[in-house]
Amino acid sequence: GNSVTQMEGPVTLSEEAFLTINCTYTATGYPSLFWYVQYPGEGLQLLLKATKADDKGSNKGFEATYRKETTSFHLEKGSVQVSDSAVYFCASSQGAQKLVFGQGTRLTINP
């Protein structure tokens, strides 16, 4: 079946540092790919998405590119802020309203 693997956390960075959170997927076809963010005590918010190979999703300074060759969808941000501290989930979906999530990466940004 489909699966998503993302880098283990927690990740701790200083403000203005460069962020990369790795995500790879396995699927029989070409799923849609998503990054969700979860702030403490809240549900999930969609951060960005890509629906086909070479698509780049972007939002709030975050970017991720759908790489079919490496089956990856790594999340990047050039300069993180304290307010970016949260748990980040990579997810895939293939035709149905069923998301398969990675295990989540807790990100802490220190001032």
Add this chain to the structure above:
Amino acid sequence: KAGVTQTPRYLIKTRGQQVTLSCSPISGHRSVSWYQQTPGQGLQFLFEYFSETQRNKGNFPGRFSGRQFSNSRSEMNVSTLELGDSALYLCASSGMTSGNNEQFFGPGTRLTVL
């Protein structure tokens, strides 16, 4: 437009009891999905309803069930609660526009089983 709402936000039950959680999707959305989030298993898909019909089901025992009403509101029920059912239960709705399976999540119901 109001977001996805879930009630109650917090719930405490004891083993053996049953519980019903409610989810109201975004107005106009007809698909509702449920997920369980635990520290050990992460986020796992429970089931999805569309137009009052269950279309997809995850790998959970029959104690977990759900339904959807004609106004798209959904409920999930867990019977004979076990300690391991303690989790955050998230509901998500989708507008099912062509080629778009983006899901919008509610804040969740945190269930504690004692």
